[in-house]
Each structure stands twice: as C-alpha cells, then as structure tokens.
Amino acid sequence: MTEDLSLGARVMALIDDLARHTDEPGRLTRLYLSPAHRAAAEAVAGWMRAAGFQVAIDAAGSVIGRREGRQPGLPALMIGSHIDSVVDAGRYDGPLGVIGGLVAAEAIAARGASLPFALELVAFGDEENVRFPTSLSTSKALAGRYQPEWLDGRDADGVSLREALTRFGGDPDGIAALRRDPAGILGFLEVHIEQGPALQALDQPVGVVSAIAGITRARCTVTGEANHAGTVPMGMRRDALAAAAEMVLAVERLGAAAPAAVATVGALAVTPGAVNVIAGRVDFTLDLRAPDDAVRARLVAEVDDACRAIAARRGVGFTAETFMDNTAVVLDPGLQAALEAAARRHGYAPPRLPSGATHDAAALAAIAPAAMLFVRCKDGISHNPAESITVQDADAATRVLVDTILSLAERQPA
Numbered sequence: 001m002t003e004d005l006s007l008g009a010r011v012m013a014l015i016d017d018l019a020r021h022t023d024e025p026g027r028l029t030r031l032y033l034s035p036a037h038r039a040a041a042e043a044v045a046g047w048m049r050a051a052g053f054q055v056a057i058d059a060a061g062s063v064i065g066r067r068e069g070r071q072p073g074l075p076a077l078m079i080g081s082h083i084d085s086v087v088d089a090g091r092y093d094g095p096l097g098v099i100g101g102l103v104a105a106e107a108i109a110a111r112g113a114s115l116p117f118a119l120e121l122v123a124f125g126d127e128e129n130v131r132f133p134t135s136l137s138t139s140k141a142l143a144g145r146y147q148p149e150w151l152d153g154r155d156a157d158g159v160s161l162r163e164a165l166t167r168f169g170g171d172p173d174g175i176a177a178l179r180r181d182p183a184g185i186l187g188f189l190e191v192h193i194e195q196g197p198a199l200q201a202l203d204q205p206v207g208v209v210s211a212i213a214g215i216t217r218a219r220c221t222v223t224g225e226a227n228h229a230g231t232v233p234m235g236m237r238r239d240a241l242a243a244a245a246e247m248v249l250a251v252e253r254l255g256a257a258a259p260a261a262v263a264t265v266g267a268l269a270v271t272p273g274a275v276n277v278i279a280g281r282v283d284f285t286l287d288l289r290a291p292d293d294a295v296r297a298r299l300v301a302e303v304d305d306a307c308r309a310i311a312a313r314r315g316v317g318f319t320a321e322t323f324m325d326n327t328a329v330v331l332d333p334g335l336q337a338a339l340e341a342a343a344r345r346h347g348y349a350p351p352r353l354p355s356g357a358t359h360d361a362a363a364l365a366a367i368a369p370a371a372m373l374f375v376r377c378k379d380g381i382s383h384n385p386a387e388s389i390t391v392q393d394a395d396a397a398t399r400v401l402v403d404t405i406l407s408l409a410e411r412q413p414a
C-alpha cells in the first residue's frame, strides 16, 4: 500500500509557491516590510481565508487568521512562525511553521472536527531581525513587549522602521494595542526546521524542543583614521580594519572557550573600502548565544573587554550598541509532552532538543504556554539556499501537529 503523503505534498507545494516572493531575483531574500514580504503576506492571507479563517494583517505587519471553535469567542490555540527570511535564504526556515499550521487546520476541518477552542494561524514578519535593529518585534508586539525605540531604527538605506511600516500598510501607532490578554491564548505551537544535524544523526523526522538559547546581538563600530596606503609607515597607522580583524578573532576564541556558547560576527563593512586607503571605519555585528544566561552574560563582558583592550592598544575608537538581549526560554512541559505523545502515536521516537536558534516561540512564551516541533533538515543546513526537507518529513510533522491539536481538544473542557 503506498504511503499517503498528501499533507506533506501540500505543505511542500505551498512553501514552493511562497518562495517565489523574493526581493532579489535569483535568490530568496524577503526582509521585513519589503515588497516581497507584502506579497507573501497577501498569499498566506488568501490561503488562510480559503481554509475558513477570518484574516487581517495587523499593525506590525503580521498575518493573523482566526477560525472559531464550537462557540465564538473561545480562547485560541495559536499556531505559526515567520515569513521573513535572511539574505539568500532557504525556503523552509519560518514558512514550514506557517504552512504546516495551515495544512493541519485544513485537515482538521476536512474531518469535520469541532474544537473546544478557536484556532489562530499567524505569520510573523520580523523574526530574523536582519533589516532593522529589532528583536522578534512582531511576536513581541502580541506579548506586549514591543520597544517603541525600534520604530526609529534604520535599515542599510537609512529608512526607518516607522516609515517602512507605514508604506507597508501597517500602523506604528497601533502596535501597542496588539498586546494580547494571556487568558485568550491557550498555547502557541511552532513547527520549525531543526537547523542542526541531530535529527538526521538519530534518523528521526521530528524532535521536541526543550528550550531556546538566550541571545545578545550588537552593532559595533571601530573608528581609526583613513590614510594613504603607500605613505604611512606601519607603526604610525590607526587601521580600523586590522583592529576589527583582531576583534573578530577574539570573538571566535572567547566563544569557543565559553561552555555550550556560540559567538559570531556575521556582517562587516569597511569604510571607505578602497585598495589604496587604510580603513578609517569598520562596522560589524555581534551575535552571542548560550543556553545558560550567566554564561552568556560572562561572554558578553569578555568580548567587550577584549575589543576595548585591542582598540586602546591600537589607538582606535570602539563602540557597541546592543539591540537584542533575549533570555533563554524553557518551553512548556505540558505542550512538549503533548507533541511527544503525538509523535510516538505515529511510531516515532522524538528526542528532546535545545534550540540554538531563536524563534517567535521565545516571545510568545512570555504570555502563553509555548512549544516547538523540530523537523529534520538535510545535513542541518539552514540560512542557506541548500536548506531542504523531505516530503515524508513534512507529512510526518503535519500529521503529528494534527494529532497534537486533536489530543489537546480532547483534554480541553468543552
């Protein structure tokens, strides 16, 4: 008998359709509030409406659909993830959780199951925080943790979040009102690719996430003196790039020495960036993470001390502006158990895995029980167009999600 992979096939087809919406022809880049984000949001809204959801794009740019339960106005089980991407991204990071939730909701409606809670599907728009110096802004808006100063942050072209949100059709002044009453949300479930190699090594299609690592991000600037590459003796330079290069290696060394931590300089820009000019300025980003908040705090301090010592020795300036400081989040034990039981009913042996990546679930966990189901991805690759999953694993994850929702419905008082 051939295996029924119909749910997985639909998930893969819709993810492929969504991947068409990019700001950069030839590769997938869909940054928060871009034209591609708007087009993707409208596509997702259309699919949600077709599945019987009342849909709106909220003041912060998230697509939120609601389908009532047995009676109108019941608390909601919220399911979703994000549709913004990094630059030159894979197509599953984020969309798998949005489309998986949509297809699970379609399957539940097809069974004629009436639920003792509403279903809300959500497609957040600023989980990657690549365009603006923000931190899970659209999901934190629902959690009542939106920081107003984010609206004044600017992208690489100098466009403020406020301007971009207004152009997108959002409402900067309406964000505060997005705060949700925790009593209205039973829980938040997010299906997401693992973005690591563990499930492939264990030959399991799905895993249950135990916790999400804490994360600190900062924008750093090294200020030296632009000068002539041919005339300034080596001992008389204030070379911003040589200093920054030493700092990048210090970040790598300190991250490797901190228990279970990671430390990354992902972006670096040199000014003026000419072959015969000693660099006058370097801007670079810091991303420091650890499952233990005390370890992360120590790492942040060590990196800052090291960069300042290098700057002092080389006679250059150094500034660091932290724009993300998320504590580690333990996910809800009850929902973890529900996901695990559903996976076991389907014959899987899902491991419990910590997440080194952050997710919107970390924001929602502030106001509701939150849990995540990881899905195996090839060689653990992510934030890369080589990111891939199989239709079998997409199907497995979606069926586990359906089963989890129905098992929660059985437990919920009618």
Ligand code: HGY
Binding pocket: 127, 128, 129, 356, 357, 358, 359
């Ligand atoms: O960077 C992260 O952890 C996530 O992919 N935004």
Ligand code: MN
Binding pocket: 082, 093, 094, 127, 192, 358, 359
């Ligand atoms: Mn993601």
Ligand code: MN
Binding pocket: 086, 093, 128, 383
């Ligand atoms: Mn990501």
